[in-house]
Amino acid sequence: MTTRRLVISRSAVLVGAASTGLLRPSSARAQSGRVRVGLMLPYTGTYAQLGVAIENGVRMAIDQQGGLLGGRAIEWFKVDDESEPGKGVENASKLVQRDKVDVLIGTVHSGVQMGIQKVARDTGVLNLIPNAGVHAATRALCCANVFRTSFSNAQPTLALGKAMVDRGHRRAVWITWKYAAGDEAFEGFKQSYTAAGGSIVKELGLPFPNVEFQALLTEIAALKPDAVACFFAGGGAAKFIRDYVAAGLKNKIALYGSGFLTEGMLDAAGPAAEGIITTMHYSDSLDTPRNKQFRLEYAKTFRSQPDVYAVQGYDTGLLLVQGANAVKGDLSAKPALYKALEAAVIDSPRGKWRMSRAHNPVQDIYLRRVENGENKVIRAGGHGRATRSAGHARPAPWLRHCFARAS
Numbered sequence: 503m504t505t506r507r508l509v510i511s512r513s514a515v516l517v518g519a520a521s522t523g524l525l526r527p528s529s530a531r532a533q534s535g536r537v538r539v540g541l542m543l544p545y546t547g548t549y550a551q552l553g554v555a556i557e558n559g560v561r562m563a564i565d566q567q568g569g570l571l572g573g574r575a576i577e578w579f580k581v582d583d584e585s586e587p588g589k590g591v592e593n594a595s596k597l598v599q600r601d602k603v604d605v606l607i608g609t610v611h612s613g614v615q616m617g618i619q620k621v622a623r624d625t626g627v628l629n630l631i632p633n634a635g636v637h638a639a640t641r642a643l644c645c646a647n648v649f650r651t652s653f654s655n656a657q658p659t660l661a662l663g664k665a666m667v668d669r670g671h672r673r674a675v676w677i678t679w680k681y682a683a684g685d686e687a688f689e690g691f692k693q694s695y696t697a698a699g700g701s702i703v704k705e706l707g708l709p710f711p712n713v714e715f716q717a718l719l720t721e722i723a724a725l726k727p728d729a730v731a732c733f734f735a736g737g738g739a740a741k742f743i744r745d746y747v748a749a750g751l752k753n754k755i756a757l758y759g760s761g762f763l764t765e766g767m768l769d770a771a772g773p774a775a776e777g778i779i780t781t782m783h784y785s786d787s788l789d790t791p792r793n794k795q796f797r798l799e800y801a802k803t804f805r806s807q808p809d810v811y812a813v814q815g816y817d818t819g820l821l822l823v824q825g826a827n828a829v830k831g832d833l834s835a836k837p838a839l840y841k842a843l844e845a846a847v848i849d850s851p852r853g854k855w856r857m858s859r860a861h862n863p864v865q866d867i868y869l870r871r872v873e874n875g876e877n878k879v880i881r882a883g884g885h886g887r888a889t890r891s892a893g894h895a896r897p898a899p900w901l902r903h904c905f906a907r908a909s
């Protein structure tokens with residue numbers, strides 16, 4: 503589809519949806535009173551820390567911009583989604599139907615996001631995704647009112663395969679939690695690793711959020727690959743790293759991962775994490791005034807070090823402020839709001855980025871190594887930049903219908 507046709511279909515949809523009232527859930531409240539902001543994040547379970555970091559980031563960005571959205575104060579609503587996909591629709595509906603939020607910020611877990619996605623499509627509520635990378639959100643089920651500020655699941659691993667082969671690791675085992683985040687991370691890994699000449703010896707998995715890794719680590723030891731690549735995150739990632747060392751594999755089989763493996767977990771994993779190489783759209787050590795200032799401010803405010811989740815939350819806050827300011831706080835002015843969100847340039851600690859046409863960040867992916875308890879950019883080859891990525895390697899066929907059913 504040409505750009506022109508895309509633009510026409512997008513605005514036609516917006517006009518159509520507006521005339522049916524689908525885009526007016528908050529028009530009665532607009533411009534007066536407080537903006538109702540819903541946070542649907544995990545505050546318990548293996549991803550609890552991720553939810554907290556995201557909320558911290560969102561609040562910090564908005565506070566830094568004066569604490570208002572387009573001149574209006576904020577009323578916050580919170581739901582703990584427990585990373586439980588079975589409750590996704592119910593929890594999102596609580597925020598949209600009961601609390602009547604103007605914007606729903608959430609979530610972390612790809613399966614839970616599928617519930618939010620349904621509610622967002624059914625009601626037209628603005629949804630900003632601060633983490634969940636599920637491909638459908640910006641592909642098959644993408645829509646005008648959903649914007650992602652994080653990544654798509656294959657985005658980091660599309661940069662991983664070549665980096666491993668470049669280091670001489672040609673036979674790899676892949677291991678992950680078996681759900682969309684792990685399976686789609688594998689897609690990116692498989693594509694990049696095999697294209698670079700690597701071969702995947704075996705694909706291993708266990709259900710989310712199971713952390714009984716022992717039997718699988720024994721299998722890896724028997725397979726004797728050159729390297730292991732994985733997707734794990736949150737509390738489970740720290741346990742995987744510690745178990746990997748305890749199984750005696752660390753000095754025998756190089757461990758690589760999608761960068762979530764070493765995000766926010768370096769204190770918990772301790773020395774076991776040293777030397778792990780990962781690919782990610784952020785690195786603690788990015789040597790820019792923007793990142794340094796962000797890290798300082800975050801540490802001062804929350805008495806903890808920020809990670810990629812804090813950055814994604816922060817960028818979500820920046821995006822929301824830009825959108826709300828463009829419509830002077832009237833979040834029911836949907837076409838103007840979406841236009842502003844689509845045009846936004848986010849001056850992020852990860853580096854400046856903007857939305858792809860399907861509402862996913864186009865961003866740099868960095869190659870990092872854990873050194874002295876920090877994710878450091880590997881400086882070889884310029885800026886350690888592994889690739890600039892929109893989250894997909896080929897032209898995006900899903901854009902054809904992307905906005906055709908937006909509501």
Ligand code: PHB
Nearest residue numbers: 611612634635683735762
């Ligand atoms: C996801 O489920 O999409 C997900 C969860 C945690 C991460 C990354 C992706 O760190």
